[in-house]
Amino acid sequence: MITPRSAATPPSSPAVRKAVVPAAGLGTRFLPATKATPKEMLPVVDKPAIQYVVEEAAAAGLDDILMVTGRHKRAIEDHFDHAFELEQALAAKGDTVRLDAVRDPARLADIHHIRQGDPLGLGHAVLCARRHVGDQPFAVLLGDDLIDPRETLLSRMLEVREQHAGSVVALMEVSPEQIHLYGCAAVEPSADAGVVRVTGLVEKPPREHAPSSYAVIGRYVLDPAVFGVLDRTPPGRGGEIQLTDALQELATHDIVHGVVFTGLRYDTGDKADYLRTVVRLACERPDLGPEFIAWLKGFVAALESPGHEDGETLAA
Ligand code: UTP
Numbered sequence: 520m521i522t523p524r525s526a527a528t529p530p531s532s533p534a535v536r537k538a539v540v541p542a543a544g545l546g547t548r549f550l551p552a553t554k555a556t557p558k559e560m561l562p563v564v565d566k567p568a569i570q571y572v573v574e575e576a577a578a579a580g581l582d583d584i585l586m587v588t589g590r591h592k593r594a595i596e597d598h599f600d601h602a603f604e605l606e607q608a609l610a611a612k613g614d615t616v617r618l619d620a621v622r623d624p625a626r627l628a629d630i631h632h633i634r635q636g637d638p639l640g641l642g643h644a645v646l647c648a649r650r651h652v653g654d655q656p657f658a659v660l661l662g663d664d665l666i667d668p669r670e671t672l673l674s675r676m677l678e679v680r681e682q683h684a685g686s687v688v689a690l691m692e693v694s695p696e697q698i699h700l701y702g703c704a705a706v707e708p709s710a711d712a713g714v715v716r717v718t719g720l721v722e723k724p725p726r727e728h729a730p731s732s733y734a735v736i737g738r739y740v741l742d743p744a745v746f747g748v749l750d751r752t753p754p755g756r757g758g759e760i761q762l763t764d765a766l767q768e769l770a771t772h773d774i775v776h777g778v779v780f781t782g783l784r785y786d787t788g789d790k791a792d793y794l795r796t797v798v799r800l801a802c803e804r805p806d807l808g809p810e811f812i813a814w815l816k817g818f819v820a821a822l823e824s825p826g827h828e829d830g831e832t833l834a835a
Contacts, residue, residue, distance in 0.1 A: 535656050535677055538581040540572055541644035542662035543589030543635040548788060557591040558788050559662035564800050568787040569662045570624055576660055577627045579673040585631045585651045587644045592634060599630045640759025646749040654743050656680055661737030667783035673738055676778050679714055680740045685774025689738040695726045701734035702763035704777055717775040722756045722763040736784055744773060
């Protein structure tokens with residue numbers, strides 16, 4: 520049983536230092552690419568998706584990161600480790616730019632790995648982090664969910680945890696047609712702009728049962744009380760141990776806030792969103808953008824021109 524805590528209790532929250540990055544899902548939406556490669560390692564322009572996520576955690580001051588990995592543990596471990604032969608070869612050539620690019624992932628934070636034996640659900644993946652996290656609040660960043668690097672969502676969530684204690688989820692308004700794809704929060708207003716009090720959560724509700732249009736997206740700052748709840752959370756939707764179900768219990772007995780996010784977010788585990796992410800980020804890259812945008816304009820113009828459906832060759 521969680522000790523009930525009133526909203527008026529002065530928070531005594533220790534600073535959050537640890538982040539957990541679950542990356543052990545099966546990635547079935549992206550098969551066959553994910554048959555032998557975790558979806559978190561799919562390249563977004565020239566970095567794997569999970570590197571953007573780790574960079575975001577490090578930028579918010581989280582210097583201890585635990586990856587929860589699954590079948591394809593090696594690819595993720597290797598990416599965040601040193602690659603001595605490659606580094607030596609680049610150093611011998613004097614290619615310092617690429618040498619830095621190869622070294623950067625291992626320098627971002629203190630990175631640890633733990634194995635989720637069976638992908639029993641996101642809640643179970645978080646529970647695997649219990650021993651490493653201990654009795655401290657911690658952040659969870661989903662390894663395939665990218666928040667635009669210019670956004671400060673995670674820092675804002677950490678502030679809300681510091682002010683109010685309890686747990687904090689990130690919420691994004693989605694259309695009624697999309698809500699069945701997400702965890703959905705019942706909310707009431709709070710005194711802080713852009714922050715709501717979460718009174719309940721439901722995983723992937725049908726449109727007619729959704730308590731709001733607020734979808735839970737892949738950033739959380741959790742009180743360690745979540746572990747006790749997860750420990751006794753039975754498999755829920757899809758036969759998986761759902762983090763949303765544990766948060767629903769926390770929202771009933773403890774404090775859960777939601778930070779409403781209105782910025783750019785990319786779900787790279789979804790094929791269409793993955794493609795949009797790569798195109799958008801490539802366009803914004805100073806080294807690639809100008810040439811790529813010029814090509815893209817020609818490509819789209821050719822798509823829109825009459826006759827392309829008859830088999831005309833698209834922009835080369
Ligand atoms: P998803 O809901 O995207 O599930 O997981 P999935 O199984 O990876 O992908 P699909 O739906 O089959 O395509 C959200 C996050 O939780 C992690 C995933 O790796 C992803 O980062 N996860 C999910 C785990 O770590 N373990 C699990 O058992 C399930």
